[in-house]
Amino acid sequence: MTPTPLSWTHEIAAAYRRGESVRRALPGGGELVLERPLPFLVVHRDVTGGRDQATPRLARVEAAHLLWTAASGEDAELHELVRTLVEAGVERHGSFLVLELWRGNGRAFRVRAPEEEAPATVRTLAEELNQLWDLDRSLSVEILPSERRAPPGATPLLTVPECYRLGALLLGLEIPPLYLQPGGAAFPLFFRRFREGVSRAIRRAAFEFVRVQTGTRDAGWRALGPRELDPLVWEADRALAEIGDAFDFLLLVAPLNEKEAWDRFRESGFARAPEFRYRLLPIDPDVLKRRLYAIELEKIDDPALAFLLRDRRDELDRTLSMLGDRGTPDFLYDSIRLYGPVSDALHATAESLLATVPPAAPVSPAAAVDAAAFVARAEQEIAAYRERDDRFHPDAQIRPDVSGVMVSGGSLLVDERLQLDPARVDALLQHEVGTHLLTWHNGMAQRLRQLAGGLAGYDELQEGLGVLAEFLAGGVTPSRLRTLAARVVAARAVERGADFIETFRLLRDGYQLFPEQAFDVTARAHHSGGFTRDAIYLRGVTRLLDHLHAGGELEPLYCGKFGFRQLDALLELRDRNILAAPLLVPRVLERPDALRRLEQVRAGLELARLVASRE
Numbered sequence: 001m002t003p004t005p006l007s008w009t010h011e012i013a014a015a016y017r018r019g020e021s022v023r024r025a026l027p028g029g030g031e032l033v034l035e036r037p038l039p040f041l042v043v044h045r046d047v048t049g050g051r052d053q054a055t056p057r058l059a060r061v062e063a064a065h066l067l068w069t070a071a072s073g074e075d076a077e078l079h080e081l082v083r084t085l086v087e088a089g090v091e092r093h094g095s096f097l098v099l100e101l102w103r104g105n106g107r108a109f110r111v112r113a114p115e116e117e118a119p120a121t122v123r124t125l126a127e128e129l130n131q132l133w134d135l136d137r138s139l140s141v142e143i144l145p146s147e148r149r150a151p152p153g154a155t156p157l158l159t160v161p162e163c164y165r166l167g168a169l170l171l172g173l174e175i176p177p178l179y180l181q182p183g184g185a186a187f188p189l190f191f192r193r194f195r196e197g198v199s200r201a202i203r204r205a206a207f208e209f210v211r212v213q214t215g216t217r218d219a220g221w222r223a224l225g226p227r228e229l230d231p232l233v234w235e236a237d238r239a240l241a242e243i244g245d246a247f248d249f250l251l252l253v254a255p256l257n258e259k260e261a262w263d264r265f266r267e268s269g270f271a272r273a274p275e276f277r278y279r280l281l282p283i284d285p286d287v288l289k290r291r292l293y294a295i296e297l298e299k300i301d302d303p304a305l306a307f308l309l310r311d312r313r314d315e316l317d318r319t320l321s322m323l324g325d326r327g328t329p330d331f332l333y334d335s336i337r338l339y340g341p342v343s344d345a346l347h348a349t350a351e352s353l354l355a356t357v358p359p360a361a362p363v364s365p366a367a368a369v370d371a372a373a374f375v376a377r378a379e380q381e382i383a384a385y386r387e388r389d390d391r392f393h394p395d396a397q398i399r400p401d402v403s404g405v406m407v408s409g410g411s412l413l414v415d416e417r418l419q420l421d422p423a424r425v426d427a428l429l430q431h432e433v434g435t436h437l438l439t440w441h442n443g444m445a446q447r448l449r450q451l452a453g454g455l456a457g458y459d460e461l462q463e464g465l466g467v468l469a470e471f472l473a474g475g476v477t478p479s480r481l482r483t484l485a486a487r488v489v490a491a492r493a494v495e496r497g498a499d500f501i502e503t504f505r506l507l508r509d510g511y512q513l514f515p516e517q518a519f520d521v522t523a524r525a526h527h528s529g530g531f532t533r534d535a536i537y538l539r540g541v542t543r544l545l546d547h548l549h550a551g552g553e554l555e556p557l558y559c560g561k562f563g564f565r566q567l568d569a570l571l572e573l574r575d576r577n578i579l580a581a582p583l584l585v586p587r588v589l590e591r592p593d594a595l596r597r598l599e600q601v602r603a604g605l606e607l608a609r610l611v612a613s614r615e
Contacts (some may be wrong), residue, residue, distance in 0.1 A: 009081050013088040021228065028071025032081075035063040035228050039093035039214045040206045041085060043068065043100040045078075045154060054179060054186035055103045061199050061301045063226040075155040082157045086168045093214040096168045097121070097206060098158065102151040104174035108140045112149040112172035114160075121169065124208040128201030135193055136178055146172075169209065188298065196303040199225075222572035226302065229578070233305050234447070239295045240312055241449035247283045248408050249319050253326065253528040254278075258403045259417055262519050270508075270515065273500040278326060278528065279401075285320040292316055304569040308448070308455060311566065315456035325529070332494065332530025339459075342492040342535050349607065350488035350538060353481060354511045356608055360478045362514055368419035371398045374405070375414055377425060381433045381587075389583050391445075394437045403520075407436035409453075410444075427475020431466035434586040439465075442582040443560030448573075451560025458561040459533065464540030465557060467610075468601070469586055472594035476610045483521065484541075486513055487534035490525035500526050542607060549604045558582040 008024075012032070015022050022034040029050060034041075044059040046052065046069045059065045068078055082098060089096035104110060109129045113122045122143060129141045149172030150156045158170050175198070179191040200221075207221035255261065255276035265274045292313055300306040315338070322334040369377075378396045385392045396412040405428060406413050412432055420428065439462065443452035454462075467484065470476050486507050493503045500522060507518035524534050543564055548554060559582045562570055573579040588594045600609075 009084045012081070013084045016085065016088045017092065026068070026072040028069035030067045030069045030072035031060075032066050033060075033064065034085075035226055037089070037092055038064045038206075038224065039089055039095065039210055040064055040097035040099065040224075041066060041082070041089075042202060043082070043098060043157060044102065045100070045151060046070070047102075047151065047154070051184055052103060052180075054191055055101075055175060055177075057301055058175065058195055058198050059101060061195065061226070061303060062202060063224060079155065079157065083162065083166070086158065086166050090167045093210075094167070095209075095213040096166070097171070097209045097213075098168060099171045099173060099202065099206075100150065100157055101173040101175055103177050103180075105177070107136070107138045107176050107178065108142050108174075109176060110172075110174035111141065111143045112146045112174070113143060114147075114163075114169070115145040118169050118209060118213060120212055121205050121209040122171070125171070125173070125201055125205035128204045129198070131201070132194065132197040135190065135197065139176065139178070148172075169213070192303075192306070195301075196307075199303055220575055222575040225304070225572060225576045227576050227578060229302060229305065230300065232296070232300055233302065233309070236295050236297055236300060236309050237449050239291070240309060240316065241453055243288050243292055243316055244312075244450075244453045246288060247281075247323070249323070250406065251402070251408060252279055252281065252323060253531060254403065255523070255527065256401050258523055261523065262516065265519060266515070270504060271501070274523070276523075276527070281323055281326075283323075285324040289317060289320055292320070304572050305448075307569055308450065308566055311456040312450050322528075327529050329529065331528050332532070335530055335532045336495060339533050339536055341495060342488055342532070346488055346535065346539050346542070347492050349542065350485035353485035353538075353608060354489070357478050357481050357485075357611060359482065359512050359514070362479070362517070363419070363421040365419055367422060369422055369425050370420075371414045371416050371418040374418055374420055374425060374428075375412075378412055378414075378429060378433055381429045382437070384587060385433070385438065385441075385584060389441070392441050392584065394433075394440070403523075405432055407432055407440070410437065410440055412437060421477065421479070423477055424475055424480065427470035427473045427480075430469035430473045430475070430586065430588045434588055435466040435469050436462060438584050438586060439558055439561050439582075442558055442584060445583050446560050446580060447578065448560075451562060451579075454561035455563060455566050457563030457565060459563075460536040460540040461544065461557065461563050462540070462561055463537045464542075464544035467537060467541040468544055469588055471601075471610045472586075472588045472591070472597050474593065474597070478611050479517070481608075481611050482511075482513070483517065484538045486511060486518075486521045487524070488538050490521050491532040491535040494525045494530045495532060538607075541610075545601055545605065545607065548598075548601050551602075554598075555582065555585055558585055 012022055016034055016037050019037050021036060022032060024032045042059045042062045042065045044056045044067050046056060056067050059067060086096045111122060111126055126141045126143055133139050147160050149170050163170050179186050179194045181187060203224045204221045206224055255278055257277045261274035261276055297306060297310050297313060318334060318338045322331055325331040325334055375396045375398055382394060394410040394412060398416050399413050400416050402413045402415050404415050440452055490503050490507060493506055503525060504518050504522045507513045507521055508515055525531060556574060559579055570579055
């Protein structure tokens with residue numbers, strides 16, 4: 001039998017004073033969670049007999065919350081529990097915030113607050129709730145000065161005299177039930193976004209209260225979120241990682257015979273489109289999709305984690321569709337959906353680079369660095385990182401079935417026919433080892449397994465970081481920058497229906513690429529039926545330069561593999577101590593010349609100057 005609150009209230013308060021975590025199930029489905037001794041508590045009382053399953057979830061996502069039902073105890077017991085917790089909170093922090101929320105009526109949030117106390121907290125809550133106007137233009141927010149801050153018919157959690165005596169702030173928040181269908185169930189997608197907005201508003205208001213009214217100094221409002229996650233999060237993360245690890249997408253959409261295809265294309269006088277051969281699929285996309293949608297992400301309440309995992313599930317769905325559509329017109333449409341279309345602005349940037357950056361003659365075979373020499377240099381670079389962290393253990397392989405250099409998981413794969421410009425060796429090492437392998441290693445150390453394999457859309461930021469590393473190493477040659485621009489032009493041409501010969505001639509004759517360079521760019525853009533991924537290199541470095549110029553942090557971008565759109569969520573996880581700092585940062589950042597170049601970037605370096613500013 002679960003003891004009544006009166007029998008363990010003081011035990012809970014003592015645990016709070018000791019800084020211990022408290023998780024206690026209450027009768028009737030209620031619960032008390034004090035993850036750590038925060039100076040606030042979010043309360044929800046269920047007066048529907050469990051018929052409303054959605055509204056309690058608005059409180060349940062917070063690190064300090066109390067869900068109370070009629071079966072949990074009497075009003076006197078609830079009052080005693082809250083009062084005792086407030087006393088402990090005021091003793092520890094100097095003040096304490098209690099926010100009670102309940103389902104109201106109509107289309108307005110109603111904040112019931114004191115006339116004069118803590119105006120900044122109340123104003124912040126109202127301003128943040130106003131942001132949900134984007135979800136429903138009929139929403140409004142009202143601040144109602146009132147001594148009554150409890151649901152209709154309910155006994156106040158604390159009386160006004162008690163609040164004054166204890167040094168506490170009690171707020172009531174009436175929630176408009178726009179997220180509920182007539183039968184009482186929630187509208188799933190709307191409720192998800194609604195809950196995210198309400199949670200953000202509560203945490204920002206709580207942080208304003210903490211900042212002004214207490215001596216507690218958290219890192220920011222994001223730090224007020226939970227640090228202990230529901231096991232469902234880790235189960236879903238593991239299941240998604242297992243599906244992602246079941247296939248190597250980039251290898252499966254890349255041809256096996258690119259070198260032979262080039263030889264035949266050249267022998268035909270560049271007049272006959274090559275035929276590419278692909279690896280057999282080791283998986284059945286339909287089977288993996290069934291596993292994918294058996295993962296119950298809808299049960300995950302944490303907004304940041306639910307967003308990250310849902311985003312990754314959607315991307316896995318699209319990549320599996322692409323594998324099923326290899327060699328068909330649908331592959332191109334899937335690619336555009338996954339990587340986004342080439343915008344007019346990006347295309348114009350690419351054309352400008354091709355017009356202003358002069359072509360450079362290709363390196364002669366006698367001067368080129370071959371696969372064995374490059375792998376030897378790569379192993380030296382890997383060893384240098386291993387001196388910093390002995391867990392860094394990727395391998396480098398020379399392979400007959402890849403084109404150029406690529407990273408797959410923790411392996412560096414090098415084309416056995418590689419002929420590399422010596423001026424590009426160090427830059428390519430910083431791109432592949434100092435970016436892709438480094439973020440794989442850092443991701444492997446994170447609790448969230450997706451950060452090793454890659455969250456949705458990670459490619460763009462990864463390639464942006466890779467090109468930045470090349471620039472910091474002083475290795476962005478004119479040929480390299482023209483290639484990145486040509487990849488955008490080729491992707492745009494494929495999007496608009498150009499065939500292989502048309503794309504090749506556009507690059508060779510229209511933009512003066514050398515035939516083999518034009519073939520390589522064209523082949524990549526036509527892989528598997530139309531693969532527009534290569535546009536992300538130029539788009540990624542452009543967005544990264546803008547991020548750094550705007551004062552954005554660089555080091556957190558190496559915590560693992562993720563995309564620009566997940567950065568805010570990951571910074572929140574960092575502030576909540578769920579995401580760890582990167583184990584390693586790129587060695588290139590130790591070089592004085594690289595740091596000078598980084599300062600140029602932060603000052604607003606133009607894209608074309610990635611070449612011109614080499615020292």
